[in-house]
Amino acid sequence: xxxxxxxxxxxxxxxxxxxxxxxxxxxxxxxxxxxxxxxxxxxxxxxxxxxxxxxxxxxxxxxxxxx
Numbered sequence: 001x002x003x004x005x006x007x008x009x010x011x012x013x014x015x016x017x018x019x020x021x022x023x024x025x026x027x028x029x030x031x032x033x034x035x036x037x038x039x040x041x042x043x044x045x046x047x048x049x050x051x052x053x054x055x056x057x058x059x060x061x062x063x064x065x066x067x
Contacts, residue, residue: 008015024030049056 024033
């Protein structure tokens with residue numbers, strides 16, 4: 001009995017993550033979560049490009065020159 005309780009205490013994060021993932025999969029909430037992730041990634045990318053415009057231009061130029 002103690003080993004089961006120790007296992008649960010040790011892996012509670014993974015267990016909760018699995019339960020939440022199962023709920024998302026069963027209720028199709030994963031589509032909403034993917035949309036939110038894309039929106040956040042787009043906001044982050046746009047902000048990064050705006051603040052580092054010269055670095056991004058130089059990196060893109062180097063990539064295009066290699067092609």
